[in-house]
Amino acid sequence: MDYFYKKALELDAEDTLGNFRDRFVNDADLVYLDGNSLGKLPRKTIDLTSSLVKEEWGGGLIRSWNEKWMELPRRIASKISGIIGAREDEVFVGDSTTVNLYKLAFASLAAQQGRTRIISDELNFPADLYIIQGLVKHQFRDHSLELLQSSDGITISEEGLGDMLDENTALLALSHVAFKSSFMYNMEDVNRTAQDKGVMVIWDLSHAAGAVTVELNRTNAGMAVGCTYKYLNGGPGAPAFLYVRKDLQERLVNPVTSWFGHSRPFDFELDFDPVLSVRKFAAGTPAILSMAAVEPGLDLVLEAGISRIRAKSVRQSEFLIELVNEILSCHDFRLASPVDSRQRGSHVSLQHREAYRISRAMIEPADNSRIVIPDFRPPDNIRLGISPLYNSFADIHYSVSRIARIMESREYERFGIDKSGVP
Numbered sequence: 288m289d290y291f292y293k294k295a296l297e298l299d300a301e302d303t304l305g306n307f308r309d310r311f312v313n314d315a316d317l318v319y320l321d322g323n324s325l326g327k328l329p330r331k332t333i334d335l336t337s338s339l340v341k342e343e344w345g346g347g348l349i350r351s352w353n354e355k356w357m358e359l360p361r362r363i364a365s366k367i368s369g370i371i372g373a374r375e376d377e378v379f380v381g382d383s384t385t386v387n388l389y390k391l392a393f394a395s396l397a398a399q400q401g402r403t404r405i406i407s408d409e410l411n412f413p414a415d416l417y418i419i420q421g422l423v424k425h426q427f428r429d430h431s432l433e434l435l436q437s438s439d440g441i442t443i444s445e446e447g448l449g450d451m452l453d454e455n456t457a458l459l460a461l462s463h464v465a466f467k468s469s470f471m472y473n474m475e476d477v478n479r480t481a482q483d484k485g486v487m488v489i490w491d492l493s494h495a496a497g498a499v500t501v502e503l504n505r506t507n508a509g510m511a512v513g514c515t516y517k518y519l520n521g522g523p524g525a526p527a528f529l530y531v532r533k534d535l536q537e538r539l540v541n542p543v544t545s546w547f548g549h550s551r552p553f554d555f556e557l558d559f560d561p562v563l564s565v566r567k568f569a570a571g572t573p574a575i576l577s578m579a580a581v582e583p584g585l586d587l588v589l590e591a592g593i594s595r596i597r598a599k600s601v602r603q604s605e606f607l608i609e610l611v612n613e614i615l616s617c618h619d620f621r622l623a624s625p626v627d628s629r630q631r632g633s634h635v636s637l638q639h640r641e642a643y644r645i646s647r648a649m650i651e652p653a654d655n656s657r658i659v660i661p662d663f664r665p666p667d668n669i670r671l672g673i674s675p676l677y678n679s680f681a682d683i684h685y686s687v688s689r690i691a692r693i694m695e696s697r698e699y700e701r702f703g704i705d706k707s708g709v710p
């Protein structure tokens with residue numbers, strides 16, 4: 288038996304999270320390494336959503352608002368707060384990450400009168416930059432967005448970031464874990480540096496929540512946003528969350544003055560009077576069907592515990608990198624993620640000039656090989672997402688061996704270079 292396969296089996300045998308795998312819908316013919324884009328379906332979500340639709344909506348109709356649904360957003364927010372190290376009265380769940388970022392970025396710029404610089408980095412998720420570009424173009428016209436450059440395309444120098452902040456900087460908007468390279472900031476250090484200079488910080492936790500240890504309160508984070516459809520397994524387009532530290536809540540205004548953010552929404556008063564809680568960041572009626580579907584995934588993460596999830600993710604990423612170095616180095620792959628696990632989230636990126644066609648071959652094998660689903664990020668990245676709740680060490684071994692076979696057989700040459708659909 289191949290040494291690494293044997294090692295994978297040993298690591299799986301020792302794994303205390305291995306039994307979580309069966310709590311998800313699995314396909315024996317497929318290895319899924321894309322939980323950092325869309326997490327798997329927890330089995331419990333199937334029954335829960337079908338009874339929600341049939342009984343609560345179909346049978347209960349509008350009565351279900353009082354009986355079940357009004358309390359749902361608060362219960363979900365409270366569970367999310369336990370995963371990101373926040374107090375439950377600091378988290379709101381609803382809307383998308385994009386919309387939540389818009390609300391908080393607007394609120395920060397309005398609160399930081401006189402400061403006109405906004406800083407982010409070139410590894411940030413482009414949609415986050417689009418939101419800020421829109422704010423600068425349409426609402427805060429004397430402001431500017433500046434991007435800190437990466438010297439290697441993988442990491443950002445925190446020292447360089449500190450040098451960039453000054454007394455004219457209003458806002459720093461960063462991803463805790465970068466979507467492509469998986470680079471992870473030291474949140475505590477960045478928060479301290481920013482706070483010393485009076486700069487507000489919004490963290491995007493989309494690639495962090497449910498995968499790495501996030502301690503918003505302990506690290507004195509001011510604001511954060513994030514999605515629930517990646518490592519939290521909440522389902523496609525599931526409601527996002529936002530976090531605002533308690534002492535900032537009064538100072539920050541939601542630009543979307545919605546009735547669900549009103550202190551007495553069902554009094555139908557003509558004038559807006561914001562509620563004095565994090566609920567003031569609501570932008571309208573909660574999306575009950577998709578919000579309810581988030582809960583089973585959160586329960587699984589809470590049951591497993593972030594520290595165990597993170598420990599397994601680090602061990603699995605190290606195993607993956609070891610395999611890449613051993614099996615793939617002769618095929619011109621380059622590790623495009625930080626080597627040091629303290630600077631890395633839960634996915635590992637590989638760079639190769641044929642990355643697109645190699646990922647196609649992984650997804651559409653020519654023979655009866657198992658399908659491996661990674662994702663491709665242009666121009667030349669294959670992202671391998673590790674979700675410790677359902678990925679085994681054997682999955683990782685299989686995936687890297689499969690890439691090696693694709694390279695040896697040149698199977699990727701079956702595909703053209705035209706890109707279409709969701710990559």
Ligand SMILES: Cc1ncc(COP(=O)(O)O)c(C=O)c1O
Nearest residue numbers: 383384385412414466491493494
């Ligand atoms: C880091 C990050 N931020 C923001 C978004 C945008 O999220 P949404 O489209 O749900 O608003 C994504 C989407 O994948 C993301 O990965």
